[in-house]
Amino acid sequence: MVLAVEKACKNFGGLAAVSDVSFTIQKGEIFGLIGPNGAGKTTMFNLITSMFPLSSGEVLFKDENINGLKPNKITEKGICRTFQNIRLFPKMSAEENVMVGVHCRSKSGVLSSVFRTKSQRKEEEEIRQRANELLEFVGLEGYADVTAENLAYGQQRRLEIARAMASDPQLLLLDEPAAGMNETETSDLFQLIKKIQTRGITVLLIEHDMPLVMNLCDRIAVLNFGKKIAEGTPEEIQNNPDVIEAYLGSEEEEDYA
């Protein structure tokens, strides 16, 4: 078991954004977290990555309680994430964006960076090489020198994944990776996430694109108003009356909005 969320609760003032949610994710799985807008999905990601503390409950990563660790410690443990809104360094090249991600695993201390020792230069070269391998892995070979802001939207999303992969995660959290993508970009993303799985990396993703979720995920948990209302295989989820009700309910609300 890679991740176990046990009775997680998060309150914002009087609002229970996440309420008594439990689920486990096995090594190598692609696990989907879905639910209508405001269901608590991003809050769940923020709890797993310690962006803010749980009100109660526990998050275990490989059987270790990771509650209260600093976000950088969470990355060191092997959990990395992307965000709903793209958070690249827009003026930096694709290669530099990924190198930033690799740096959190580098050994050189501050002094050796200042004096640019031989070992530091060697490490810098290794980091550059690793960044380029990752660019190739996500299908961005040939774009190393292009600034992030000049990449197409789908390419920026894949660059974010390359940067997250740079810290060598065992668990990768993707927050709406297909948001804003066209059909071709989404199908490339599908292939990429499958390829990540074949590297033995476990993937937890939030996604609103239902065909993508249903084709990609091994298992899915559904949140609604902060509570888990269902968990199962894509087939089980699609046929679950509570899930259908939750989605129909939210569509009706949107009609009146």
Ligand SMILES: Nc1ncnc2c1ncn2[C@@H]1O[C@H](COP(=O)(O)OP(=O)(O)OP(=O)(O)O)[C@@H](O)[C@H]1O
């Ligand atoms: N930092 C915060 N402070 C106060 N309320 C918050 C905070 N973050 C989230 N919320 C509230 O918690 C609830 C759950 O939000 P969350 O962003 O987790 O939902 P979501 O399922 O990710 O939604 P979406 O699909 O629209 O991104 C919402 O009502 C939201 O307004």
